[in-house]
Amino acid sequence: MTALSERSTAPKKVRARPKWGDYSLRIVAGLVLLYLFLPIFVIVLFSFNDPAGKFNYTWQGFTLDNWADPFKYPALTEALKLSINIAFVSTLIALVLGTLLAIALVRQRFRGYRAVDTFMILPLTAPEVVMGASLLTLFLDFGWAAGYTTILIAHVAFEVSFIAMTVRARVRGFDWTLEDASMDLGASPTRTFFKVTLPLIVPGIVAAGMLSFALSLDDFIVTYFVSGSTVTYPLYVNAAVKAAVPPQINVLATAILVVSLLLLAAGTLYRRKKVVI
Amino acid sequence: MAGVATSGRQRSKIAPYLMILPALAYLAVFFVVPFFSLARTSLSSSGGSVYLPTLTFDWNFANFADAFTLYKDPILRSFGYAGVATVLCMLLAFPLAYVIAFKAGRFKNLILGLVILPFFVTFLIRTIAWKTILADEGWVVSALGSVGLLPDEGRLLSTSWAVIGGLTYNWIIFMILPLYVSLEKIDPRLLEASRDLYSGGTRSFRKVIFPLALPGLLAGSLLVFIPAVGDFINADYLGSTQTTMIGNVIQKQFLVVKDYPAAAALSLGLMGLILAGVLMYTRALGTEDLV
Amino acid sequence: MSNEIDPRLLSRLAANRTSRRRFLGGSAAAGAAAILGSSFLAACGSDSSSSSGSSSTQDSGGPASGTLRVSNWPLYMADGFIAAFQTASGITVDYKEDYNDNEQWFAKVKEPLSRKQDIGADLVVPTEFMAARVKGLGWLNEISEAGVPNRKNLRQDLLDSKVDEGRKYTAPYMTGMVGLAYNRAATGRDITTIDDLWDPAFKGRVSLFSDVQDGLGMIMLSQGNSPENPTTESITKAVDLVREQKDKGQIRRFTGNDYADDLAAGNIAVAQAYSGDVVQLQADNPDLQFIVPESGGDWFIDTMVIPYTTQNQKAAEAWIDYVYDRANYAKLVAFTQYVPALSDMTDELAKIDPASAENPLINPPAEMQAKLKSWAALTDEQTLEFNTLYAAVTGG
Numbered sequence: 001m002t003a004l005s006e007r008s009t010a011p012k013k014v015r016a017r018p019k020w021g022d023y024s025l026r027i028v029a030g031l032v033l034l035y036l037f038l039p040i041f042v043i044v045l046f047s048f049n050d051p052a053g054k055f056n057y058t059w060q061g062f063t064l065d066n067w068a069d070p071f072k073y074p075a076l077t078e079a080l081k082l083s084i085n086i087a088f089v090s091t092l093i094a095l096v097l098g099t100l101l102a103i104a105l106v107r108q109r110f111r112g113y114r115a116v117d118t119f120m121i122l123p124l125t126a127p128e129v130v131m132g133a134s135l136l137t138l139f140l141d142f143g144w145a146a147g148y149t150t151i152l153i154a155h156v157a158f159e160v161s162f163i164a165m166t167v168r169a170r171v172r173g174f175d176w177t178l179e180d181a182s183m184d185l186g187a188s189p190t191r192t193f194f195k196v197t198l199p200l201i202v203p204g205i206v207a208a209g210m211l212s213f214a215l216s217l218d219d220f221i222v223t224y225f226v227s228g229s230t231v232t233y234p235l236y237v238n239a240a241v242k243a244a245v246p247p248q249i250n251v252l253a254t255a256i257l258v259v260s261l262l263l264l265a266a267g268t269l270y271r272r273k274k275v276v277i
Numbered sequence: 278m279a280g281v282a283t284s285g286r287q288r289s290k291i292a293p294y295l296m297i298l299p300a301l302a303y304l305a306v307f308f309v310v311p312f313f314s315l316a317r318t319s320l321s322s323s324g325g326s327v328y329l330p331t332l333t334f335d336w337n338f339a340n341f342a343d344a345f346t347l348y349k350d351p352i353l354r355s356f357g358y359a360g361v362a363t364v365l366c367m368l369l370a371f372p373l374a375y376v377i378a379f380k381a382g383r384f385k386n387l388i389l390g391l392v393i394l395p396f397f398v399t400f401l402i403r404t405i406a407w408k409t410i411l412a413d414e415g416w417v418v419s420a421l422g423s424v425g426l427l428p429d430e431g432r433l434l435s436t437s438w439a440v441i442g443g444l445t446y447n448w449i450i451f452m453i454l455p456l457y458v459s460l461e462k463i464d465p466r467l468l469e470a471s472r473d474l475y476s477g478g479t480r481s482f483r484k485v486i487f488p489l490a491l492p493g494l495l496a497g498s499l500l501v502f503i504p505a506v507g508d509f510i511n512a513d514y515l516g517s518t519q520t521t522m523i524g525n526v527i528q529k530q531f532l533v534v535k536d537y538p539a540a541a542a543l544s545l546g547l548m549g550l551i552l553a554g555v556l557m558y559t560r561a562l563g564t565e566d567l568v
Numbered sequence: 569m570s571n572e573i574d575p576r577l578l579s580r581l582a583a584n585r586t587s588r589r590r591f592l593g594g595s596a597a598a599g600a601a602a603i604l605g606s607s608f609l610a611a612c613g614s615d616s617s618s619s620s621g622s623s624s625t626q627d628s629g630g631p632a633s634g635t636l637r638v639s640n641w642p643l644y645m646a647d648g649f650i651a652a653f654q655t656a657s658g659i660t661v662d663y664k665e666d667y668n669d670n671e672q673w674f675a676k677v678k679e680p681l682s683r684k685q686d687i688g689a690d691l692v693v694p695t696e697f698m699a700a701r702v703k704g705l706g707w708l709n710e711i712s713e714a715g716v717p718n719r720k721n722l723r724q725d726l727l728d729s730k731v732d733e734g735r736k737y738t739a740p741y742m743t744g745m746v747g748l749a750y751n752r753a754a755t756g757r758d759i760t761t762i763d764d765l766w767d768p769a770f771k772g773r774v775s776l777f778s779d780v781q782d783g784l785g786m787i788m789l790s791q792g793n794s795p796e797n798p799t800t801e802s803i804t805k806a807v808d809l810v811r812e813q814k815d816k817g818q819i820r821r822f823t824g825n826d827y828a829d830d831l832a833a834g835n836i837a838v839a840q841a842y843s844g845d846v847v848q849l850q851a852d853n854p855d856l857q858f859i860v861p862e863s864g865g866d867w868f869i870d871t872m873v874i875p876y877t878t879q880n881q882k883a884a885e886a887w888i889d890y891v892y893d894r895a896n897y898a899k900l901v902a903f904t905q906y907v908p909a910l911s912d913m914t915d916e917l918a919k920i921d922p923a924s925a926e927n928p929l930i931n932p933p934a935e936m937q938a939k940l941k942s943w944a945a946l947t948d949e950q951t952l953e954f955n956t957l958y959a960a961v962t963g964g
Contacts (some may be wrong), residue, residue, distance in 0.1 A: 261391075
């Protein structure tokens with residue numbers, strides 16, 4: 001990733017700059033991070049709640065019982081696994097479609113460029129309830145049964161635009177002469193693409209992937225229409241919440257967070273080791 | 278902002294078409310076709326059975342006229358809420374994205390991961406948690422109340438600020454990530470140089486950092502604003518009877534009143550308005566391209 | 569969730585897997601499958617509902633068997649009930665808790681049902697007005713008398729229905745009272761009438777239902793009209809009152825079933841509510857009370873219906889019959905804590921959960937029941953008209 005913009009070997013200058021500017025920036029950033037996590041703390045806390053009734057709204061007392069039996073509601077667990085599956089697969093597909101789209105739009109002007117540009121925004125603007133219903137009608141016209149595949153198709157459809165726009169933010173200002181340099185040195189266009197272009201826009205792709213994953217995991221209305229009798233995680237939670245809010249929802253949510261956190265930390269440590277060695 | 282390849286080398290003429298083909302073909306089937314049927318419905322009149330109406334296409338532009346006269350308020354409100362939420366997202370996201378891009382060093386990926394983590398918990402659970410934090414009797418509201426910072430209604434929940442807060446919180450990740458991605462590729466030596474040149478933080482920001490961050494800012498603001506305008510779920514859970522957004526109207530018209538032409542006309546109208554807004558916005562920002 | 573896979577499903581599974589492979593590309597599919605193993609299979613399985621839409625085929629005269637797919641509201645089922653049914657009947661149950669809103673469900677199944685395509689369920693539990701609508705469209709199978717001998721256990725007032733003469737298409741599952749819930753600590757006093765909703769002391773802390781029947785029923789009663797014979801005038805009168813109060817800022821929100829958290833937190837002082845929810849909330853907060861307003865409230869009834877695209881009519885009827893056995897039904901009532909649809913439940917309830925048997929919200933006394941009305945059968949046009957009138961106020 002640091003192939004050409006040699007950040008890590010840039011000379012570190014020691015400057016006398018107003019420290020407060022630097023600190024206040026970090027403090028503000030920290031506060032924003034805190035803001036992002038405020039509800040998370042509540043969610044984690046309430047996973048230890050001990051309500052007597054079916055609702056988990058007010059703090060009643062501390063218990064580890066919920067953690068002892070996190071898979072108490074098999075439907076919840078299954079729905080979660082399904083949603084992660086769909087998010088993962090749909091993101092992969094949409095990443096391919098969207099990245100190609102983003103690069104093509106920036107790399108060179110071509111006829112119809114503006115039209116494609118404008119068209120890309122449209123899926124973002126369409127209200128979910130009508131698109132969901134229209135997609136369902138479409139699937140039925142094709143004779144497809146609503147279920148896993150139709151959910152996947154619908155998710156990819158709305159993810160592509162998000163991904164294209166995010167990757168594009170990275171690709172703009174890309175130094176295309178790098179490609180020329182590579183090809184001057186004898187690499188084929190394909191090799192250039194994979195060895196030069198792609199690695200430099202990877203942060204954009206990763207960011208787009210993360211956004212797409214979050215979008216898919218959270219989608220309710222479109223999924224509702226095209227899911228048939230398949231139940232995804234948001235569908236389950238949205239339905240369940242009206243009847244009861246078992247603490248197991250909090251437990252599973254916390255578990256996902258903890259696992260992801262551990263993976264992240266492991267990744268960081270691993271990179272550190274690599275650099276040191 | 279040179280986003281386009283300027284190269285003397287002969288570029289493959291068909292390459293771009295090949296690259297956009299998969300996405301366009303996919304969307305042609307799974308977006309354009311449903312979109313056309315929506316457009317058709319918006320210009321139809323419905324009659325016959327209540328639940329399975331026959332829709333006759335008859336260029337019924339009255340659907341649009343009715344929609345916009347009846348629902349002017351929710352439309353304006355939605356644009357307003359979304360606009361404020363977008364600005365808030367920009368203000369909050371920038372410091373964080375900046376710090377991650379330039380000050381985080383080896384913890385960059387960790388913090389980035391942290392930032393997206395809350396969004397793997399579904400919207401509803403996050404919103405319930407916020408309702409717990411901002412409860413009328415909770416300490417947050419009491420604290421703000423004693424300082425006199427509460428909206429007219431004397432509470433935080435079920436107000437327009439709660440809806441805006443919900444929109445901001447739920448879409449901010451779509452501002453942070455594109456912004457980060459755009460900032461991260463700025464060569465820090467440029468920053469050093471600009472600070473030397475302008476000997477001050479603000480001018481260096483205005484002249485160098487901001488323009489370079491523009492693609493990310495642009496992408497981010499569109500990715501936040503556009504979905505926020507059509508949002509209905511924040512108004513549902515965090516709003517009051519006075520904060521109805523156009524998304525709620527479309528939901529109701531479609532699901533409960535079952536006036537499919539009206540729902541379709543509102544949807545299409547909304548899409549058109551958003552597109553127009555986006556075009557004006559990008560022109561104002563001075564970019565040559567749409568995005 | 570089913571423990572075994574129907575052989576017909578297995579062959580469709582194989583077919584589906586190959587088509588998805590083509591679609592996704594081998595590695596992605598392999599990756600996804602590796603990640604989730606069995607649940608991927610389960611996901612495949614649920615996709616393979618047939619589109620032939622043939623209605624039930626097991627009229628062979630033998631006992632019910634095979635698989636039964638049930639679609640119910642979440643947490644509307646007692647632990648162990650399904651397993652017990654499976655053991656007793658030998659039928660495998662694929663139980664899905666994917667029913668969460670009547671109109672949303674209708675919007676989703678409207679297209680498939682109108683094309684006689686399978687919707688993935690052999691038995692569904694909509695609220696009565698929705699069941700009536702679907703029956704009116706001809707999309708339900710009759711529930712045979714022979715298949716459900718326990719039908720006689722139904723409450724007197726539920727044996728027949730205004731919207732389903734002779735109770736041929738709908739089988740009441742659970743009922744509840746629609747009334748007012750209030751937080752005694754927040755209100756400082758007892759609430760007894762609809763006028764209490766409009767007390768300026770509760771400004772901004774009142775919530776009403778956004779559904780026409782649940783929301784306007786009790787308001788009409790307070791104005792001297794009745795949901796038993798609604799007219800444009802009586803509905804308009806009720807809607808106007810709501811509009812007036814909304815404009816004054818009296819009403820904080822229009823809710824579906826999502827008022828519970830506001831009530832529990834004290835954000836809302838008085839809410840239109842369902843009895844079962846309040847019973848649950850009371851467990852954690854004894855300040856919460858439920859009353860049927862003086863002028864009256866109404867019943868809601870959730871009913872079991874069999875869509876005409878069902879693939880196992882007999883199993884569905886066997887399920888209904890099993891539910892209607894008082895001993896089994898008592899378990900459901902003890903868990904969901906709503907008002908039983910069967911008569912004479914006190915004894916069975918007392919055996920498993922004496923507290924439920926004594927709870928007036930689960931076993932309401934005669935005076936309470938007398939104040940509860942049920943809605944007349946509305947024509948499609950009336951439903952549309954009333955929905956439109958009310959939607960104008962609730963923000964659609």
